[in-house]
Amino acid sequence: MEKQWFTISVYSENNVGLLNRISGIFLKRHINIESLNVSKSEIDGVSKFTIVVHTTERWTHNIVGQIEKQIEVIKAFYHTDDETIYQESALFKIASDLLFDERQIQNIIKENNSQIVTVARDFFVIAKSGRRNEIDEMYDQLKPFGIMQFVRSGRISVSKEEMRITALLNEFYQEK
């Protein structure tokens, strides 16, 4: 089976220790987590993990099964890139003088649909959201001028299909 990119979405209770439990499942199988993001979800008190892996569908299926089995996980899904809308964010810290000395930098900022989020005496910061390859391209364009600092976030994504978490939780409360 061929390796592919999969986005694993995990809806869970917001409890200490769950990240450790989930990451252990990847560790046990030597699967590298390519990107990880944890945030609140559309439901109050429910957290959402977005985890990106590059592995076979069989492994992803097994991992998601093991994740969903954890007591505090409400539901876990996996999707291919085609099945999700996804983005990453990046920040570039650049020396301020370049903004004035190198006209090309202003073009790069405009052409990449990025924004300057702050300008200080010594440096300015550009924020860019988009797909990983778009951020990589912008990185390559800025690199020759010198990047003081660079950071990229984990992937965040929403699925095209409905997740039904609210419905699932409602069913639970109705049965009680």
Added chain:
Amino acid sequence: METVKIKTQENPKKETLKISGAEAIIHCLLAEGVDLLYGYPGGAIMPVYDELYKFQDKLTHILTRHEQGAAHAAQGYARVSGKVGVAMATSGPGATNLVTGLADAQIDSTPMVCITGQVTRHLLGSDAFQETDIIGISTPVTKWNYQITEASEIPEIMAKAFYIAKSGRPGPVLVDITKNAQIDEFEFSYEKCTAVRSYDAVPKPKVETIEAAAELINNAKRPFIVWGQGVILGRAEEELKALVEKSGIPAAWTIMGASALDSEHPLNVGMVGMHGNYGPNMLTNECDVLIAIGMRFDDRVTGSLDTYAKQAKVIHFEIDKAEINKNVHADVAVLGNSKETLGLMLPLIKENTHEAWHNEFKEKYKIEFDQIIKNDIHPTKEGLTMGEVIEEINIASEQNAVIVTDVGQHQMIGCRYAKFKKSKSNITSGGLGTMGFALPAAIGAKMGAMDREVVAIIGDGGYQMTIQELGVIFQHNVPVKIVVLNNDHLGMVRQWQELFFDKRYASTVMVNPDFVKIAEGYSIEAKRVGKREDLKTAIQEMIASDKPYFLEVKVEKEDNVFPMIPSGASVSEIRLK
């Protein structure tokens, strides 16, 4: 939801009361029906032990000689009784000593709650004396774990711990309680937990999967059932028997499923797996429908997955969704509790006999009997075999004993030849293969089923891993029967060295102490036999005794267990020699 209000004798009218966390833990245990627990005290759990002292008329605490013993005893108790086993330890080394038991209970789906003391809250993370991150350490080997740092959390977490341990696919839960939470007082009231919103304990069976399964079974020409512990945990023994009898399908068991169906039932065709029976292993690759019930296709059962039952349609009855398609693809997956799903399917099953197919199992059994079994249980050579010892135990106990085995050759022989009439009679460390399991597990098993004969069968290697638990047998006069099958070797490793490492016996020869004297040191009646003519009487005497009894049997030093599927080979490559 059931509500349990605790009333003290001093305040019979008051429904909640202000008590310490330590006392609250006792009330939680009592509310969950616990009357027995195993453990070992220490600094960070002392407030709870102080309460155990006050409540000793209601709650018996058994002091094991090592925390590992406490965990295995709790497991033995749980496995034989179907109730949740409880073990308690202090922080640091006390807690880490429980880890082997937790891992064993996790892989063998045993309901257990372990309570550990922890350093006081403000010392957490400071590398305090006997501080260890037991939550971090136990995470991969627990179904759930939680660290309580405030007394008020105790009732809810304890209720959740018991619910999670015993519901769905059971497993171990660890609750770590900081010392301040044991000492602080709070208004106590207890409510049993009956559901957790993020946890679907038992999936609801889908009618269409049951119908699809029944259709495959009814149309099968060579159907074959392999059941596992899921039948025992789901209390589905009657449903399994009814299915087997109505459908006429030959049925085999995994080591964890042993005893769910009478060993002598005509359709019970034996054990699958590495040292299982010849017929069920060979014919796994010749059946047309494989019906897996409450088992998880462990590698010791399947051998090479690439050549496992490829010709068959697979029906998988399973409570744990994560097991579906994990190792073997299921053509039909029937999720749910096995008692419920088998019960729902039964009316749809057509009566059948499958006589010709069943005869193939009988023919294979004859081959195995002539080449192996005969020599194992009725040997003609001089040295004693493990098989004949088990056979004598079968005879003396009239197949009514709970057999607790450790890990290694004696375990495989024990599981191959022990005969069972009742369910929950085979207690062994299946998934983890924990040497040292049997002696403490037998103590727990006896305490969980005082009306039953409990015979621990242990190798000379594993026995010495937890031999200190003889102290518990001595102190509490626990009438377990201990049989050490002594071949002065780590027999299974030695067998592999003989077969696969050109007889290079690296660290498998054991110079053993006088086991009889050791038992006598604990005032346990003890005997040693080394000759065939003495064996029967010795075993009869042991079974007839109503006290703890130790029997050492000196068996052949270099015997091998066959049949054997070499590691990574196909089930159909099973070797008879």
